Amino acid sequence: MSGSLARTDRLRALALLSPAYLWLMAAVFLPLSAMAFFSFLSDVPFGGRDWQFTLDNYRAFLETPTYATLLWKSVKLGLIVTALSVLIGFPCAYVLAKVVRGRSREALFLLVILPFWSNSLVRIFSWAIVLRGNGILGSTVDAILPWDVRLNLMFSPTAIVIGLVHSYLPYVILTSYLALQAIDDSLIEAARSLGARRRTILRRLILPLAAPGIIAGAVLIFVPVVGSFMEPRILGGRRGTYYGTVIEDQFVAVFNWPLGAALSFILLAVVLGILALASPAIRRATL
Amino acid sequence: MAVVRTEGLVKTYGATRALDDITLTFPDGGFFGLLGPSGSGKTTLLRAIAGFVIPDSGRVFIDDAPVENVPVEAREIGMVFQNYALFPNMTVAGNVGFGLEVRKVPAAERKRRVAEVLDLVQLGELGDRKPHELSGGQRQRVAMARAIVTRPRVLLLDEPLSALDKSLRVEMQIELKRIQREVGITTIFVTHDQEEALTLSDQIGILRDGRLVRHGPPREVYDNPRDPFTAQFLGEANLFSGTPEPGGLRLADGTLIPGAPTATIAVRAEDLRITLDEPAAPIRLRARLRQRIFAGAMGTCVLDWRGNPLKAIGRDQDFAGLPAQGDVWLSWDSADMIPLSEG
Numbered sequence: 148m149s150g151s152l153a154r155t156d157r158l159r160a161l162a163l164l165s166p167a168y169l170w171l172m173a174a175v176f177l178p179l180s181a182m183a184f185f186s187f188l189s190d191v192p193f194g195g196r197d198w199q200f201t202l203d204n205y206r207a208f209l210e211t212p213t214y215a216t217l218l219w220k221s222v223k224l225g226l227i228v229t230a231l232s233v234l235i236g237f238p239c240a241y242v243l244a245k246v247v248r249g250r251s252r253e254a255l256f257l258l259v260i261l262p263f264w265s266n267s268l269v270r271i272f273s274w275a276i277v278l279r280g281n282g283i284l285g286s287t288v289d290a291i292l293p294w295d296v297r298l299n300l301m302f303s304p305t306a307i308v309i310g311l312v313h314s315y316l317p318y319v320i321l322t323s324y325l326a327l328q329a330i331d332d333s334l335i336e337a338a339r340s341l342g343a344r345r346r347t348i349l350r351r352l353i354l355p356l357a358a359p360g361i362i363a364g365a366v367l368i369f370v371p372v373v374g375s376f377m378e379p380r381i382l383g384g385r386r387g388t389y390y391g392t393v394i395e396d397q398f399v400a401v402f403n404w405p406l407g408a409a410l411s412f413i414l415l416a417v418v419l420g421i422l423a424l425a426s427p428a429i430r431r432a433t434l
Numbered sequence: 435m436a437v438v439r440t441e442g443l444v445k446t447y448g449a450t451r452a453l454d455d456i457t458l459t460f461p462d463g464g465f466f467g468l469l470g471p472s473g474s475g476k477t478t479l480l481r482a483i484a485g486f487v488i489p490d491s492g493r494v495f496i497d498d499a500p501v502e503n504v505p506v507e508a509r510e511i512g513m514v515f516q517n518y519a520l521f522p523n524m525t526v527a528g529n530v531g532f533g534l535e536v537r538k539v540p541a542a543e544r545k546r547r548v549a550e551v552l553d554l555v556q557l558g559e560l561g562d563r564k565p566h567e568l569s570g571g572q573r574q575r576v577a578m579a580r581a582i583v584t585r586p587r588v589l590l591l592d593e594p595l596s597a598l599d600k601s602l603r604v605e606m607q608i609e610l611k612r613i614q615r616e617v618g619i620t621t622i623f624v625t626h627d628q629e630e631a632l633t634l635s636d637q638i639g640i641l642r643d644g645r646l647v648r649h650g651p652p653r654e655v656y657d658n659p660r661d662p663f664t665a666q667f668l669g670e671a672n673l674f675s676g677t678p679e680p681g682g683l684r685l686a687d688g689t690l691i692p693g694a695p696t697a698t699i700a701v702r703a704e705d706l707r708i709t710l711d712e713p714a715a716p717i718r719l720r721a722r723l724r725q726r727i728f729a730g731a732m733g734t735c736v737l738d739w740r741g742n743p744l745k746a747i748g749r750d751q752d753f754a755g756l757p758a759q760g761d762v763w764l765s766w767d768s769a770d771m772i773p774l775s776e777g
């Protein structure tokens with residue numbers, strides 16, 4: 148009796164889940180497998196070109212040290228942007244969730260979400276206006292400081308980091324905010340009644356309880372930043388060559404889709420490897 | 435251990451006076467029950483003593499020292515929250531040891547004291563569990579252990595038993611009393627359950643709309659409630675008002691109550707007698723029986739006297755022979771009349 152019940156339940160679950168799985172198949176696995184297929188070809192399989200199966204694209208990564216150097220540069224960029232976003236975003240989320248109340252919270256929240264809703268190109272080019280020499284930032288600083296300042300951040304790694312942090316900050320603020328919201332104020336009051344001061348409460352209670360949110364935000368930032376190409380290209384100028392821009396070049400400029408695909412899969416593997424290495428620490432933090 | 439005293443505490447939220455001139459002494463080592471309907475200011479008073487609520491005016495003293503400049507974390511209080519507020523990221527032992535860890539008590543001593551207090555609340559073996567692995571009663575005990583392990587000067591409990599089901603609540607009442615006796619900490623206990631307050635407290639205080647209506651030992655307040663609110667809130671009392679005459683109290687329907695001491699009197703629900711035939715007793719009234727409620731050993735009769743609801747409580751056999759509804763006679767002994775001041 149109970150066995151047959153469980154069977155119908157399982158069938159029903161399968162029926163209910165199948166649209167989701169079909170969608171996942173169509174949206175994720177099909178394009179991804181197409182790209183995986185491309186990465187083993189010698190040339191794009193359309194436009195009447197000759198192609199055969201080859202491992203050359205992967206071999207190119209190993210034989211050209213520039214790729215690995217650029218990948219390392221991109222990983223470092225990802226780490227810096229993620230770290231900065233967490234350092235800036237978590238305190239913002241804390242203020243939003245635990246300090247401000249009522250109306251002003253909604254207004255501040257809107258300010259946080261705004262970069263999310265603006266077109267990324269608009270966002271990046273507005274930073275270009277602010278950061279370039281004689282730009283808004285340079286002129287302002289020059290006007291405030293009594294001595295002569297020539298501030299030109301444009302086309303520097305700093306510009307890239309600023310642009311990326313601005314784009315991705317909302318992720319960590321949102322995930323941290325949700326995690327902080329879930330912490331009952333009575334927990335903080337209980338800790339205070341037991342004699343704990345602000346810093347102890349932050350270290351022993353708030354950070355551990357918000358850790359899943361912080362980590363989720365960090366992962367959401369790290370992964371796309373390592374592969375980012377738009378911010379490095381526009382804000383970095385000639386110094387903006389990163390792993391992501393090289394991949395983009397293969398698809399857009401050089402029209403070497405197989406190499407671009409292979410480089411993308413290597414990136415995916417490296418990112419997954421980093422997350423796997425970090426996962427014991429992550430698990431410890433979230434327990 | 436300490437004496438806690440409040441002096442003219444006032445706290446307003448917009449137009450609400452959550453605390454209205456509360457002056458009260460909580461005796462050293464005593465168990466003080468704060469009782470009142472929902473919204474009467476019990477939590478606010480407790481939180482003002484803890485330091486979470488800053489009063490608009492008035493002061494709180496612990497051992498005769500004013501504490502307005504002492505923040506919560508330095509007041510040396512223990513607090514049990516209504517939802518227990520156990521730290522979900524720590525084990526039971528971690529929760530209980532938190533206050534000691536904050537006070538930098540060495541690890542070995544900390545371990546010993548945590549074990550000691552877990553034994554006191556009879557949770558000796560559960561130190562390694564996480565809060566979500568505990569039952570409601572066990573969580574309550576952990577919250578209690580966590581609050582007393584630091585040997586606070588005052589223990590503040592905000593409806594600590596209200597989340598438990600009835601049988602567990604009665605069991606925990608006995609436990610709470612035992613633990614409080616053993617540690618002897620001055621305890622202030624908030625509840626809206628009059629039975630709980632009467633069972634546990636050495637002293638009770640009754641709040642209404644932010645004002646302290648009455649305070650004193652439970653039996654004294656119960657036996658002599660003095661004002662209509664206390665009489666109705668503590669034990670189900672029926673109120674009768676009229677005009678005093680030389681022969682007694684003349685009620686609105688013309689009935690004379692001989693021997694009534696004041697213009698308003700209370701008669702407890704358990705002291706009302708209901709009969710079908712006119713009784714010989716000198717104090718008697720005609721009333722209408724509306725409903726009989728069976729609740730096991732005891733039953734309740736809901737009556738109506740000239741539009742005023744009345745209540746009578748008795749053993750089920752006392753009400754045998756009564757119809758489900760209809761006109762009946764009410765009577766009571768003159769010794770059962772409680773004099774009340776106007777209120």
Ligand SMILES: Nc1ncnc2c1ncn2[C@@H]1O[C@H](COP(=O)(O)OP(=O)(O)O)[C@@H](O)[C@H]1O
Pocket residue numbers: 447450451452470471472473474475476477478479
């Ligand atoms: N933080 C607050 N903001 C606004 N009103 C409050 C606040 N805290 C309490 N009150 C009001 O003060 C009154 C007393 O509340 P409370 O002390 O919680 O009552 P009780 O614990 O007796 O139910 C209520 O009318 C409540 O609405």
Ligand SMILES: [Mg+2]
Pocket residue numbers: 476477478
């Ligand atoms: Mg309350």
